[in-house]
Amino acid sequence: YQRRVREGLIELCWSSSPSKRPDAKSVINSLVNFSIANLDARKFWTDNFSSLWILEDVSIDRFFKLLRMKYPDIDQNVYKTLEILFFRDWTDLTMQSTLSISKFNHITNIFGPCFLPKYRNFLLDLCNSLDEVWFHGDIDFDTMSKRLAGRNPGTFLVRFSSSVTGQPLTFSFISDNWTIENRRVELLVGDDGTFTYKCSGNFCASLSELILPFSEGCPKSTNPV
Numbered sequence: 001y002q003r004r005v006r007e008g009l010i011e012l013c014w015s016s017s018p019s020k021r022p023d024a025k026s027v028i029n030s031l032v033n034f035s036i037a038n039l040d041a042r043k044f045w046t047d048n049f050s051s052l053w054i055l056e057d058v059s060i061d062r063f064f065k066l067l068r069m070k071y072p073d074i075d076q077n078v079y080k081t082l083e084i085l086f087f088r089d090w091t092d093l094t095m096q097s098t099l100s101i102s103k104f105n106h107i108t109n110i111f112g113p114c115f116l117p118k119y120r121n122f123l124l125d126l127c128n129s130l131d132e133v134w135f136h137g138d139i140d141f142d143t144m145s146k147r148l149a150g151r152n153p154g155t156f157l158v159r160f161s162s163s164v165t166g167q168p169l170t171f172s173f174i175s176d177n178w179t180i181e182n183r184r185v186e187l188l189v190g191d192d193g194t195f196t197y198k199c200s201g202n203f204c205a206s207l208s209e210l211i212l213p214f215s216e217g218c219p220k221s222t223n224p225v
Contacts, residue, residue, distance in 0.1 A: 134217030
């Protein structure tokens with residue numbers, strides 16, 4: 001569908017009739033619509049970074065200055081979590097100085113519009129786990145497989161999910177049969193800020209509760225200790 005819409009926009013831009021060609025603002029808004037899937041996230045980006053340069057990267061200072069203006073009462077640990085989600089490079093654990101529209105779309109596709117106040121309690125819980133040895137963040141399936149390869153049953157890691165909206169985390173572990181198993185973790189967030197995780201039919205109030213049955217967190221390296 002989006003491909004057909006993009007092709008339609010291109011055709012309009014190349015129309016032989018100048019009156020049918022969209023103006024710059026319409027083109028920019030269309031590009032944002034293509035670039036950000038979540039409606040709340042799309043509105044946030046359009047409302048706050050609306051200019052002819054809307055597809056440029058946003059600096060970390062500008063992003064958080066805006067959030068503090070909009071939500072001045074949010075806990076500092078919430079900002080810390082958002083900073084890590086939107087600006088950390090999980091391949092080398094460095095922090096980036098800018099946020100691209102594609103990265104913004106990627107994170108809000110995974111976690112939803114997590115900058116909204118109703119996500120506060122979830123972000124506070126996530127903050128407790130982000131620097132744990134077993135929290136590997138935004139890694140792909142191949143990287144996960146390499147990091148778990150050769151480790152003992154009960155070894156686990158938590159990573160971002162890559163394909164299922166509403167299930168932002170994946171719990172990966174070595175089973176008793178020495179095979180890697182993966183469990184999607186669904187996030188349920190209420191308008192009142194309450195939240196819970198659902199994994200394999202079980203409900204958990206925190207990530208620490210989710211990992212209780214497992215013995216050993218997997219380090220962020222590919223070689224077993």
